[in-house]
Amino acid sequence: MNLSVAALGVDIAKLKFDVCLIKENQKVKHKVFANTTHGFEQLVVWLNAHQAGSLHVCLEATGTYGEALALHLFNAGLTVSVVNPARGHKPLPRAA
Numbered sequence: 001m002n003l004s005v006a007a008l009g010v011d012i013a014k015l016k017f018d019v020c021l022i023k024e025n026q027k028v029k030h031k032v033f034a035n036t037t038h039g040f041e042q043l044v045v046w047l048n049a050h051q052a053g054s055l056h057v058c059l060e061a062t063g064t065y066g067e068a069l070a071l072h073l074f075n076a077g078l079t080v081s082v083v084n085p086a087r088g089h090k091p092l093p094r095a096a
Contacts, residue, residue: 005079008047010059012066017059019043021050035065040072060085 004024011018014035021029029050033039047055057073057080059066066082074080 005054005056008055008057010057010066010069012059012062012069014065017066017069021047023050024053035069037068037072040069043069044073044076055079056081058083 006024007022009020009022012035016032017035017039018032019030021031023029031043031046033043033046055078057070057078059070059080059082061082061084070080070082
């Protein structure tokens with residue numbers, strides 16, 4: 001099954017952020033960037049190099065660490081969702 005748009009998951013921290021790009025054809029790419037303006041710009045270049053096309057970015061609401069990245073990507077024309085990590089997934093049931 002192919003995705004209708006590519007998805008970019010972002011794990012943000014104070015000094016860096018890890019990304020996982022899942023393209024429409026389900027090919028997966030990973031990379032780590034500095035949590036700086038230069039790192040944000042490098043991410044956009046990397047996404048363009050991987051021809052991500054239509055893209056939905058999702059990152060956790062982790063205090064202020066991800067705000068500048070979310071704004072940068074939004075201003076670059078990408079769809080960005082900032083989600084509460086407690087509501088981002090439903091926990092699996094525990095084995096009895």
